[in-house]
Amino acid sequence: MLAAITTLTPRMRFNFSKPNIENTVFKLHYKFTVTMLLAFVILVCSREYFGDQIRCISDQGVPNNVIQTYCFFMATFTIVRHYNESLLQTGFLPHPGVGPILDNDETLHHKYYQWVPFVLFIQSICFYIPHYIWKKKEGGRIKALVDGLQYASLALHDQDMTVKNKTVPSKATLQKKIELIRKDIILRLRISRTWSTWLIAMEVTNLLHVMFQIWLINIFLNGHFINLGSTVINFRNWEGIADPLETVFPKVTKCLFHKYGPSGTIQQHDALCVMALNIIHEKIYTILWFWFLFLFIVSLLAVIWRIVSYFVYRRSLKFNDLLFKQVTSSKFNPHNVIRVVNGCEFADWLFLYYLAKNMQGAIFEQLFRTLAEELEKRELPMEQQGYEEKGGEPVLLSRTEFDDETLPLKSEKTLL
Known part of the structure; x- marks a missing residue:
């Protein structure tokens, strides 16, 4: 025994060390x-x-x-x-x-x-x-995105460092990682929505399953x-x-x-x-x-919380500020919060919330600011953003496919 x-x-x-992918x-x-x-x-x-x-x-x-x-x-x-x-x-x-x-x-x-x-x-x-x-x-999508960012706040050097089998990313590695997450969110929103949909579905399943077990x-x-x-x-x-x-x-x-x-x-x-x-x-x-x-x-309260979040996340700036501040301990620019909330569906917003739970506050704040700028730019016509539609998906144009004078693209350094 x-x-x-x-x-x-x-x-x-x-x-x-494992990513937090549920409540x-x-x-x-x-x-x-x-x-x-x-x-x-x-x-x-x-x-x-x-x-x-x-x-x-x-x-x-x-x-x-x-x-x-x-x-x-x-x-x-x-x-x-x-x-x-x-x-x-x-x-x-x-x-x-x-x-x-x-x-x-x-x-x-x-x-x-x-x-x-x-x-x-x-x-x-x-x-x-x-x-x-x-x-x-x-x-493993959350893990793939945030992997290597556990010690991102220590990214002060020009090269990656290894301390006791833990990798401390360099400034360049940190910038590339944030850019990767930003592109993943912007170019694959449908996948993010599927991610959140399955999470909510399993939370409802847990509630129904408890009722079934009692019966x-x-x-x-x-x-x-x-x-x-x-x-x-x-x-x-x-x-x-x-x-x-x-x-x-x-x-x-x-x-x-x-x-x-x-x-x-x-x-x-x-x-x-x-x-x-x-x-x-x-x-x-x-x-x-x-x-x-x-x-x-x-379980019932958790499902009710999801329903309340769905109706409140776009209607209350204070709600978003308190929620993200709770998991990141960072203060967000209200204009950036408005841009992100207005540019996302609820499933995208929920995916961002779980990203915040798995990232350090300062790193997520940087990602959040970058994402707000990107979503603001997406309000322009697709060609002016530097994208074209192929097979129903936005595809990034190469530098030779558009005129620099007509495309108000911001450089990667400005975005970050």
């Missing part, structure tokens, strides 16, 4: 929730600490290993009318839900314990799938999961015998085994089964109830 926990530990570490809520889905579910799988499968899942005792005539195997695969049950606090207190019933059975008694059958580790493992895979899809669609677990626990947390909160007498969780996770259950007697008569054997792991199952699903509730709320 300790070896398994050691294996899960690296999942909880934050790697600051914190997204990380709660594929990092924290997946790790939690895998830890629960390990916990449930650790029989050396909690014993076997089921232990049954019966009258003589049936070997214990036979009755235990039969009851594990065929499920056990409890009797509804024997969940009686007064009878338990007076000693007429040995355990909640366990007692004599009549023909018209309502019973609760418990089969979930056979599938708990499998369901938890499949759930962990399901929570990771949106992140996996997003990584494939993102394609799925509720079916798995025979409709007892929806109000499980509220039941735990409302149950204040923790020392009482009739714990409301006993109806969902009974610690002692009944099992009926039939076999032929010596003369061919069918004999019924009544077995009493101890469900050792239910003490763990009830804790796991109580934690999952509160965690999924929290995850649903923050």
Whole structure:
């Protein structure tokens, strides 16, 4: 078990060298929730600490290993009318839900314990799938653009430097990198919009997936999961015998085994089964109830935030200033902000926001200023900008294809 926990530990570490391509809520889905579910799988499968899942005792005539195997695969049950606090207190019933059975008694059958580790493992895979899809669609684009800019603020020399396996770019390298990012944003806006569209789609998928998982677990626990947390909160007498969780996770259950007697008569054997792991199952699903509730709320707020951003990003200069200042700690020229916001769609704006989260403030401010100048220039006719349209895409003209007197192009040094 300790070896398994050691294996899960690296999942909880934050790697600051990796690009930040999603928000914190997204990380709660594929990092924290997946790790939690895998830890629960390990916990449930650790029989050396909690014993076997089921232990049954019966009258003589049936070997214990036979009755235990039969009851594990065929499920056990409890009797509804024997969940009686007064009878338990007076000693007429040995355990909640366990007692004599009549023909018209309502019973609760418990089969979930056979599938708990499998369901938890499949759930962990399901929570990771949106992140996996997003990584494939993102394609490492943010990393490709910002790679090598971690120490861009130290670009004071004329040549690249290597210090402890870390590369400090030169001033010329920094200028080329910023120019590359600017061209990528200007000439490939459609790809940027696809990038942002997939990000938003996966954030909505996370919200819908949490709702689906809550519905799925509720079916798995025979409709007892929806109000499980509220039941735990409302149950204040923790020392009482009739714990409301006993109806969902009974610690002692009944099992009926039939076999032929010596003369061919069918004999019924009544077995009493101890469900050792239910003490763990009830804790796991109580934690999952509160965690999924929290995850649903923050996922819903994240989607609402995206919707609000869509309607506000072009209407509020202060909104843009506060948002970019939060991730870059830099003060932006209001005129540059207006140029960029008016020249971009929401998907382009969102892509810029994630660039800001992965770049140093001073470097992004320089890129932002350059991009504002470029977008202002793009308001001119395409031929005056130095571009022509080929195959529906803008293509940069060569220096010999236009007249310097009619083309008010700014030099690269001026742009930067």
